[in-house]
Amino acid sequence: xxxxxxxxxxxxxxxxxxxxxxxxxxxxxxxxxxxxxxxxxxxxxxxxxxxxxxxxxxxxxxxxxxxxxxxxxxxxxxxxxxxxxxxxxxxxxxxxxxxxxxxxxxxxxxxxxxxxxxxxxxxxxxxxxxxxxxxxxxxxxxxxxxxxxxxxxxxxxxxxxxxxxxxxxxxxxxxxxxxxxxxxxxxxxxxxxxxxxxxxxxxxxxxxxxxxxxxxxxxxxxxxxxxxxxxxxxxxxxxxxxxxxxxxxxxxxxxxxxxxxxxxxxxxxxxxxxxxxxxxxxxxxxxxxxxxxxxxxxxxxxxxxxxxxxxxxxxxxxxxxxxxxxxxxxxxxxxxxxxxxxxxxxxxxxxxxxxxxxxxxxxxxxxxxxxxxxxxxxxxxxxxxxxxxxxxxxxxxxxxxxxxxxxxxxxxxxxxxxxxxxxxxxxxxxxxxxxxxxxxxxxxxxxxxxxxxxxxxxxxxxxxxxxxxxxxxxxxxxxxxxxxxxxxxxxxxxxxxxxxxxxxxxxxxxxxxxxxxxxxxxxxxxxxxxxxxxxxxxxxxxxxxxxxxxxxxxxxxxxxxxxxxxxxxxxxxxxxxxxxxxxxxxxxxxxxxxxxxxxxxxxxxxxxxxxxxxxxxxxxxxxxxxxxxxxxxxxxxxxxxxxxxxxxxxxxxxxxxxxxxxxxxxxxxxxxxxxxxxxxxxxxxxxxxxxxxxxxxxxxxxxxxxxxxxxxxxxxxxxxxxxxxxxxxxxxxxxxxxxxxxxxxxxxxxxxxxxxxxxxxxxxxxxxxxxxxxxxxxxxxxxxxxxxxxxxxxxxxxxxxxxxxxxxxxxxxxxxxxxxxxxxxxxxxxxxxxxxxxxxxxxx
Numbered sequence: 001x002x003x004x005x006x007x008x009x010x011x012x013x014x015x016x017x018x019x020x021x022x023x024x025x026x027x028x029x030x031x032x033x034x035x036x037x038x039x040x041x042x043x044x045x046x047x048x049x050x051x052x053x054x055x056x057x058x059x060x061x062x063x064x065x066x067x068x069x070x071x072x073x074x075x076x077x078x079x080x081x082x083x084x085x086x087x088x089x090x091x092x093x094x095x096x097x098x099x100x101x102x103x104x105x106x107x108x109x110x111x112x113x114x115x116x117x118x119x120x121x122x123x124x125x126x127x128x129x130x131x132x133x134x135x136x137x138x139x140x141x142x143x144x145x146x147x148x149x150x151x152x153x154x155x156x157x158x159x160x161x162x163x164x165x166x167x168x169x170x171x172x173x174x175x176x177x178x179x180x181x182x183x184x185x186x187x188x189x190x191x192x193x194x195x196x197x198x199x200x201x202x203x204x205x206x207x208x209x210x211x212x213x214x215x216x217x218x219x220x221x222x223x224x225x226x227x228x229x230x231x232x233x234x235x236x237x238x239x240x241x242x243x244x245x246x247x248x249x250x251x252x253x254x255x256x257x258x259x260x261x262x263x264x265x266x267x268x269x270x271x272x273x274x275x276x277x278x279x280x281x282x283x284x285x286x287x288x289x290x291x292x293x294x295x296x297x298x299x300x301x302x303x304x305x306x307x308x309x310x311x312x313x314x315x316x317x318x319x320x321x322x323x324x325x326x327x328x329x330x331x332x333x334x335x336x337x338x339x340x341x342x343x344x345x346x347x348x349x350x351x352x353x354x355x356x357x358x359x360x361x362x363x364x365x366x367x368x369x370x371x372x373x374x375x376x377x378x379x380x381x382x383x384x385x386x387x388x389x390x391x392x393x394x395x396x397x398x399x400x401x402x403x404x405x406x407x408x409x410x411x412x413x414x415x416x417x418x419x420x421x422x423x424x425x426x427x428x429x430x431x432x433x434x435x436x437x438x439x440x441x442x443x444x445x446x447x448x449x450x451x452x453x454x455x456x457x458x459x460x461x462x463x464x465x466x467x468x469x470x471x472x473x474x475x476x477x478x479x480x481x482x483x484x485x486x487x488x489x490x491x492x493x494x495x496x497x498x499x500x501x502x503x504x505x506x507x508x509x510x511x512x513x514x515x516x517x518x519x520x521x522x523x524x525x526x527x528x529x530x531x532x533x534x535x536x537x538x539x540x541x542x543x544x545x546x547x548x549x550x551x552x553x554x555x556x557x558x559x560x561x562x563x564x565x566x567x568x569x570x571x572x573x574x575x576x577x578x579x580x581x582x583x584x585x586x587x588x589x590x591x592x593x594x595x596x597x598x599x600x601x602x603x604x605x606x607x608x609x610x611x612x613x614x615x616x617x618x619x620x621x622x623x624x625x626x627x628x629x630x631x632x633x634x635x636x637x638x639x640x641x642x643x644x645x646x647x648x649x650x651x652x653x654x655x656x657x658x659x660x661x662x663x664x665x666x667x668x669x670x671x672x673x674x675x676x677x678x679x680x681x682x683x684x685x686x687x688x689x690x691x692x693x694x695x696x697x698x699x700x701x702x703x704x705x706x707x708x709x710x711x712x713x714x715x716x717x718x719x720x721x722x723x724x725x726x727x728x729x730x731x732x733x734x735x736x737x738x739x740x741x742x743x744x745x746x747x748x749x750x751x752x753x754x755x756x757x758x759x760x761x762x763x764x765x766x767x768x769x770x771x772x773x774x775x776x777x778x779x780x781x782x783x784x785x786x787x788x789x790x791x792x793x794x795x796x797x798x799x800x801x802x803x804x805x806x807x808x809x810x811x812x813x814x815x816x817x818x819x820x821x822x823x824x825x826x827x828x829x830x831x832x833x834x835x836x837x838x839x840x841x842x843x844x
Contacts, residue, residue, distance in 0.1 A: 024088035027061040028096035030054045030074065032248045038076060038101060040315045044384070046071040046083070053315070067092075075381075076101055076315070081133070102247075120149040121716040121751070122666045122706035128200035128240055129220055130572070131227055131464060131479045132562060137614040137657055140572050140603025141224075142670050144168070144704060146217040148244075150716065153753045153768045155799055155812040155837050156211040157257055157265055158289070159195070160184055163239070164772050165751065166219040167704040167718030169193075170743040172825035176332050177367040178403045178452055185825060187743030189221060189674060190698030190724035191236035191649075192825070197228070198241050199322070201393040202460045202485065203373045209324070210287040210304050212255060212267040215242045221702070222672060223622025223649040226574040226601035229483060229556055234622045235649040235676055236698070243322065246271055246281035246310040252844055259837035262292035280311040293331075294832050295359035296513070296528065299366075300330040316381040324373040331366050332403050334359045336445065336511075336828040338780045338788055339408040341685055345443050348789050349822055356820060356830030358513025360406050360447055364532030367401035367452060385469045391462040398455035402536055405448040406509075444516070447507040447529065451540045453492040460485050475564035483556040491548040494540050507531070551583040560601065568610055572618075574601035580625050590641050591628050597646060599623060617654035623647060626680055629690075644692075645678045655702075666706045673699040682826075684733040684782035694728035696739055715752040721745060733783030740781050740826055744774035744792075755803070768799040768812075779824040790828070793821035808841040 030038045037058025044051035045062065048070075054060045062072075065088050074082045079101040086094055122145070127133065129143050146165045156162045160174050163186065172185040172192060185192050196202060217239065224234040252270040257263070267287040274280045286305040293299060308322040336354065338344060346352035373395045380388045461484045468477050507529045508516050515526040560574035576599040584591030603618035626644040655670025679693045700722035707715050724742035726734050738745075751770030756762040773794035780788040796817050801810030818834040 023064045023066055024090075024092040024094060025061060025063045026065060026072065026086060026088065026094040026096065027059065028099050030058045030060065030099045030101060032079070032101060035098075036249055038079075038248075041074055041076045041101070042315065044073045044075070046073050072096070074099060074101060119663050119666065119706055119708040120714045120753075121147055122663070126218060126242075128197075128218060128242065130560065130562075131200070131481065132466065132477050132560065133468065134477070134562065135611075136666075137607060137611060137659055138562070138570060138605055140605050140616045140618040141620070142221045142616075142653070142655060142657070142668055142702070144219040144221070144718070146219075148215055149714075150751065150753075151211045151214065152808075152841075153714075153766075153799065153801075154751065154770070154797070155257065155810055155839050157259075157263060157291070157837065159209050159211065162211050162214065163195070163217060163219075165716070165718075165749055166217065166239075167749065168221070168700075168702045168720035168722075168747060169219055170747045170774055171823050172741065172743060173335060173823065173827060173829055174333055176335075176403070177328060177330050177369045178332065178399055186239070187236070187741060188219070189236035189672060189700065190696070190722050190739070190742040191674075191676070192741045193234070193236055193239060195239040195241060197238060198324070198373060198393075199243055199375060199377075200240060201375060201391050201462060202458055203241075203324075203375070203393060203395050209241060209326070210265075210267055210285065210289070212253075212269060212287060213243055213285040213304070213306055213324075215244045217241055221670075222618070222651040222653060222674065223599075223620045225578075225597075225599035225622040225649075226576045226620065227481075227558060227560060229485065229554060229576065229578055229599075235624070235647070236674070243306070243308070243324075244269070244283065244285065245320070246279075246283040246308055248273065248279070248281055253841055255839060255841040257837055257839040260835035261294050261832075262290070263835075263837065264291070265289045280309050283308050283310075293359065294835070295334055295357050295830070297359040297362045298331045298334070299363055300328065302326055302328040302330075318379045320375075320377045320379075322373075322375040324371070326369075326371045328369045328371075329366055330369075331359070331361055331363060334361070334830060335406060335824070337405060337407050338785065338826055338828065340682060340785055340826075342409070342785065344780065344786050344788055345408065347787060348791065349828055352788075352828070353511040354822075354828055354830065355512040356822075356833075358509075360445065360507070360509050360513065360529060361404060362529050362532070364534075365402050365404060365449070365529070365536075366533075367399055367403055369400075370396075370398050372396045382465075386465065386467045389462075389464045389466070391460075391464075393458075393460045395458040396455065397457075399452045401452055402533060403450050403452050405450070407446045407448060409444065409446065443511070445509040445511060447509065449536060451494040451536070451543075453494070453545070454490060456487060456489040458485070458487050477562040477564075479558075479560050481556075481558045483554070483558065485554040485556075486552070488551045489549070492545040494543045494545050547587075549586045551586065553581045553583075555579045555581075568607040570605050572601065572603035572605075575599070576601075582625065582627065584627070590630050593628055593643060595625055595646060597623050597625075612660065613656065613658045615654075615656045618651070620651045620653070622649040622651075626678070644680070647676060647679045649674055649676045651675075664708045668704045669702070671699070671701050673697070681734070681739075684731060684784045691731055692729065693726055693734065693739075694730075695726075696724065697727050698722060698724040698742065712755045712757040713752070714754075715750070717750045719746075719748045722747075731782075737781050737783075738778065740779060744777040746775035748773055764802050764804055766801045766803060768801075769797070771796050779828065780826055788828075790822045790824060793819055795819055795821070806843050808839075808843075810839050812837045812839075 030041045032038055039054055039056045041054040043060045050062055052060050052062055067089050069087050072084045072086060082101055088094060130139055144167045146162060150165060151162050170187045172187050175184045183194050185194055220238040222237055224238050228234055228238060250272050255267045257265045265287060269285050271283040274282050284307045289302045291300050304326040306324040310320040312318045376392045378390045382388055463482045465480045514524045517523050517525050556576060556578045558576035562570055562572045564570045578597045580595045582593050599621045601620050605614050605616045607614045624647040626646060629642040629644055651672055651674045653670055653672040657668045659666055676696045680690045681693050683689045683691045702720045704718045722745055724738050726737055726739055729735055749772040753768045755766035771794055776792045777790045778787045779790050795815045797814050798816060799810055799812035801808060814835045816834055821831050823829045823831060
């Protein structure tokens, strides 16, 4: 019996010792990016019930963890979720040291953040692209990110300079400030796109948005209507501007940039807590830009201010508020609109004789654009598996002043052909002002002035529920969303009539910039446009206004689910239902209509090496609702309303991404094929009307690499090739041709930044060098006008800077080889020659 008890005692002791040896503890300290401790952070061993919250000093400890490999999840409202892998073995007491969480309202963002992040040009973690907590390698959609570090390295002064870093994107024309489409146009995968999202919700994004306010720019590739609807044109992709958010702590910066062409910009970024540890936290960004022109006239002046507030009510609820207000005063860019319906006078800027330094205007003709955006976001953690986000945003944009079109030929647009000299009424026609409308074949330019008084107001309400749960052994990450968008606009623009002061309101120019008295007697009288707003005001006061007001509403439901069949294999399935109600012009019901549209999405991702390499494919859709075409029957006088089908886009894409050498090398390569049906386009025979393009096929490849080969060296390279062709249309003048809005076939960009790592003075010095360019491009391309080719170009830029933890001074040369080049979209737009910029930044 004694031996039995002795045996039992030994076995019990061994079992106890074995059990004790199979468990361990993990601990650490949680702080924010300013090293302030964070209390109440949820710390959970993933896929288990073990977890704690950090105390008032930010420390945490989880005990009795059985030996094995685990993932620790840190989640805190108002901060980005972080995951850390760890291993427990041999009764280990594991210490993770200091764990840094970074601020931001991207509640769903599942990121791995390193306080000493090396690959500064790659930030491919976001909660906006798929409205789901996905890492880049898990996402079946490809996107390009322009980081704030890249913008700082390049001493970027405006939005147009910032966006050119996005792979596959080319500028068609810069912001004009006119009417409702006053922001810039860009070509992406063969189709035009404008920046239309701020922090994932609709907003008016103009060049007035200061780069110092931008945390990053995300360019989503391909049709994206499933999650973002039809209110934003997403046939080729979308542009989302992510702003800087309030953070826990005190800090900020003051910067000043000055340079060529009388460029000056001062910016302030200030963040401070307004209460205790839970906030509120307040941040304000403000700037003033005053920039002249490389041409003989032209300027832009912008005041920008953006206060924001974040308040962590408790560990479950965080609310945030953001406001952006800007007011811009600017002359319109020098754009020569090429004639339509008649053969062109030249096939290139050189043949046309364009003087790139001629503005064809003066600084007394300008537009003013006030812009106001507001956002309110409430993030609520319903449970460990479900979160809720309620977002409200509004936008208001106005255009006031005078905008002037510069047209090839002496006609008002392209109204009628030249009169026949054998016509008995020919002398009467020539003797009237209407003859000016017919002189379209003169080698001359006409400036047509319009008074702008227009604007748009938008309202958006979104409700998203996001879950991360398992059905059996299958992991699901699901977003369910409701979306309401309301847009109202007004147009009280005035256009001068040829019979009312036509010669006074319009200037006549030779392409070299010389002002002549009239097309009939082309004597050079001046070299600059003499009129001002004070001359126009009394004339336009007697002209009728358009007085058009429109309203539209969209109600939508969407769902998207990422299903993980295995850790390496996942599929994304999404569907959106949109009900569109167009009230149209309030003065008539003829253009009222409703439409219901579906936008499906499917993607698949396989990671042959988990978290290192992924292969993906997707099927994505997009659509744009087209207004009815209204005409009057000349015989009966009755109004004819023709309902037009929506423009629909379908994309097939596949490619691969990787994350190699501990995030030092990110590479993405993809092939896409987009088919767009029922797109409206200008009739090449009669430029005043539109025709239907039944089908456009746009396909291409994209390549992007972000790398940090050695400490201190960061590089970014992007290249895209696009083949776009109109494959079906009734217009033989367009069939088989590349659409002019497709931009250049080849677009490329690169930037390399190296900061010395050695001790001593060199450690604070950095160098940057890069290029961006494009192949030749037909800005006009049809069988009537012919082809007008903008030549290929490569622009080289370089910078040098000295930087410490609190101070930075830098100098940059843009286009240091002084390349003469042009952009355009049925237009000729000269671009800036060699320019120098210098900046000083003080951080506190």
